[in-house]
Amino acid sequence: MDNVTHSVAGLLLAESMARLRARGPNPESSAHLGATAAIASIVAANLPDADLFYSGIGGSRLRYMLHHRGYTHTVVIAVLGAVVLWALVSLFLRWRRRAWPGRSDSRWLLALLLAGTLSHLVLDWTNSYGVHPFWPFDDRWRYGDAVFIVEPWLWIVAVPALVAASTTHIARVLLSLVLLAGLGVAWRVNAVSTGAAIALTVGAALSVALARVLRADGRIVAAIAGWVAVTLIMAAGSATARTAVLRTIHELDPAAEVLDVVMSPMPANAVCMSAITVERSGPTYRVTTARVSSVPSFAAAARCGQRASVGSSLGPSTRRSTAAVQWGGEWAAPSAELEALARESCPALAAMRFIRVPMWTAAGDSVLLGDVRYGGGGGGFADVHVPRRSAGCPPAVPPWVPPRADLLGS
Numbered sequence: 466m467d468n469v470t471h472s473v474a475g476l477l478l479a480e481s482m483a484r485l486r487a488r489g490p491n492p493e494s495s496a497h498l499g500a501t502a503a504i505a506s507i508v509a510a511n512l513p514d515a516d517l518f519y520s521g522i523g524g525s526r527l528r529y530m531l532h533h534r535g536y537t538h539t540v541v542i543a544v545l546g547a548v549v550l551w552a553l554v555s556l557f558l559r560w561r562r563r564a565w566p567g568r569s570d571s572r573w574l575l576a577l578l579l580a581g582t583l584s585h586l587v588l589d590w591t592n593s594y595g596v597h598p599f600w601p602f603d604d605r606w607r608y609g610d611a612v613f614i615v616e617p618w619l620w621i622v623a624v625p626a627l628v629a630a631s632t633t634h635i636a637r638v639l640l641s642l643v644l645l646a647g648l649g650v651a652w653r654v655n656a657v658s659t660g661a662a663i664a665l666t667v668g669a670a671l672s673v674a675l676a677r678v679l680r681a682d683g684r685i686v687a688a689i690a691g692w693v694a695v696t697l698i699m700a701a702g703s704a705t706a707r708t709a710v711l712r713t714i715h716e717l718d719p720a721a722e723v724l725d726v727v728m729s730p731m732p733a734n735a736v737c738m739s740a741i742t743v744e745r746s747g748p749t750y751r752v753t754t755a756r757v758s759s760v761p762s763f764a765a766a767a768r769c770g771q772r773a774s775v776g777s778s779l780g781p782s783t784r785r786s787t788a789a790v791q792w793g794g795e796w797a798a799p800s801a802e803l804e805a806l807a808r809e810s811c812p813a814l815a816a817m818r819f820i821r822v823p824m825w826t827a828a829g830d831s832v833l834l835g836d837v838r839y840g841g842g843g844g845g846f847a848d849v850h851v852p853r854r855s856a857g858c859p860p861a862v863p864p865w866v867p868p869r870a871d872l873l874g875s
């Protein structure tokens with residue numbers, strides 16, 4: 466997810482854990498930890514993205530693909546990161562107050578920071594980008610395929626409750642700006658339909674009203690319930706659309722073996738989904754893209770928008786569309802080509818440790834290898850030029866299992 470959402474999640478955790486503590490069997494206030502706890506919680510909720518410092522924005526694409534959402538996005542390192550952050554926050558409190566935090570404060574802080582770093586992995590898992598949280602025990606990618614990478618409904622349900630809970634003017638102003646900026650962007654970008662932007666605006670007004678009428682405990686419960694509800698509704702829309710895609714392929718092309726269906730809702734929209742199918746028919750590998758409606762009787766797929774980057778370099782699909790599934794692009798090639806490339810080129814095999822929907826174009830001794838999720842024809846951030854044959858591997862290739870191991874043979 467984006468770092469605004471992670472930060473909002475961090476604040477929501479800090480507020481809910483403070484309320485829980487105040488209501489526990491031995492009620493204790495966390496108010497004296499104030500801004501320190503809130504800021505530490507925001508840092509914890511963003512900490513796994515510290516890999517951006519070495520995976521390098523603007524550096525080598527392959528390095529970014531292999532190391533962003535890399536080791537820091539695993540349970541083992543997230544726990545370690547929370548403990549290191551806890552030690553630093555304890556040192557800071559010791560310096561400021563000339564006394565170590567008490568045992569109860571200390572335990573509460575550690576629990577908060579652990580919840581923060583782990584929340585990051587859970588939120589990142591909900592997207593189609595995926596995470597591999599169980600390294601070093603299991604190096605496979607896990608994809609939630611349920612929530613778009615920036616989902617404004619999550620801000621709408623949570624931010625008004627956080628504004629109401631804030632004790633400082635600056636926090637109230639900053640959080641209100643997040644909400645207003647989110648709404649402003651939703652109205653401006655094409656990926657958010659006008660209907661979805663109207664629903665978001667009405668939702669924001671209701672969320673603000675609810676945060677004003679509810680008491681401290683009630684509004685935080687409502688915010689968390691809203692967050693869970695948004696995630697579940699998006700997941701249900703995605704699952705329904707996925708079933709429609711599988712049914713349609715089975716009807717149109719019974720011989721096709723569907724290896725994967727990458728699902729992603731459009732932002733703020735549980736009805737319109739973007740789908741990418743990965744299929745194999747005998748020796749042929751095929752990718753198709755589609756717009757899918759989870760409720761075609763309400764909105765036909767043909768009326769759904771599409772993100773410009775998805776499959777922009779594919780040719781038009783010849784498949785017959787339905788109200789639920791509007792086919793977009795299609796690309797096919799012999800799967801033996803990819804198998805040979807991964808076998809004979811170590812840089813290609815390294816890239817395949819990230820690429821979920823491969824697409825490739827050979828030009829002489831070089832191959833343009835990309836991921837249709839993020840383009841695939843040269844412009845996407847996961848499109849890399851690799852030598853057709855090379856035993857020389859890139860440095861520090863991580864052990865992630867290639868998402869398309871099913872196509873790479875042994």
Ligand SMILES: [Zn+2]
Nearest residue numbers: 466513514589
């Ligand atoms: Zn992340």
